[in-house]
Amino acid sequence: MVETKFDKSYVKNCIEEVVPLVEEESKLKCNLKNFGVILLSKSRLEEYTKIEDSFGGYVTGTNLFLLFNEPIGNEEATKLVLGHEVTHHAQDNSFPNFYEGVSVLEKQRKIKHDRLSPLMKLIEGDATFIERKLKEKYFKHAMMSIGESPMAPYEFFQDLDYLSWANILEKKFNGNRRNINELYTAPIEELVKIFRE
Numbered sequence: 001m002v003e004t005k006f007d008k009s010y011v012k013n014c015i016e017e018v019v020p021l022v023e024e025e026s027k028l029k030c031n032l033k034n035f036g037v038i039l040l041s042k043s044r045l046e047e048y049t050k051i052e053d054s055f056g057g058y059v060t061g062t063n064l065f066l067l068f069n070e071p072i073g074n075e076e077a078t079k080l081v082l083g084h085e086v087t088h089h090a091q092d093n094s095f096p097n098f099y100e101g102v103s104v105l106e107k108q109r110k111i112k113h114d115r116l117s118p119l120m121k122l123i124e125g126d127a128t129f130i131e132r133k134l135k136e137k138y139f140k141h142a143m144m145s146i147g148e149s150p151m152a153p154y155e156f157f158q159d160l161d162y163l164s165w166a167n168i169l170e171k172k173f174n175g176n177r178r179n180i181n182e183l184y185t186a187p188i189e190e191l192v193k194i195f196r197e
């Protein structure tokens with residue numbers, strides 16, 4: 001196997017591969033004619049995303065993606081992390097007003113998950129839902145390794161709350177994209193109801 005250098009152009013190629021897959025699965029639209037990638041140390045990344053143990057990020061209202069500057073596993077794992085972030089871009093690009101409403105709340109991301117706004121639950125639940133679809137269809141062999149840990153299946157490292165919100169979308173709507181995408185313009189009360197349990 002040829003060693004690939006983990007750098008910006010490598011990550012950009014991964015994003016370009018993942019964009020049409022995200023669009024197909026989510027039925028949302030990206031707008032990434034000129035997009036940028038910033039590779040960051042773990043502490044800088046956490047500082048920016050306000051999420052502990054985050055591996056990637058998307059800068060709202062831009063075409064900018066953030067990623068941990070070391071490989072977190074095999075290439076399929078990198079593409080899944082990027083698929084999640086590209087979904088955030090697709091949400092933001094398709095429903096700009098939605099993200100505006102959440103930007104204030106995002107600053108409070110360090111608050112406990114159960115106190116997160118239902119808007120955040122939709123954003124993260126749906127990005128995790130798409131991430132899982134990509135895994136099932138294209139990246140079944142994604143493996144991760146963090147720090148000194150040996151390689152383990154990707155899902156072992158996924159956030160359980162994010163997965164539970166993805167499950168709610170899967171169960172309630174049977175994965176129907178038209179219904180799920182309607183949530184982005186639904187009244188907040190409806191989102192509260194959906195994510196209450």
Ligand SMILES: [Zn+2]
Nearest residue numbers: 084088124127
């Ligand atoms: Zn996310």
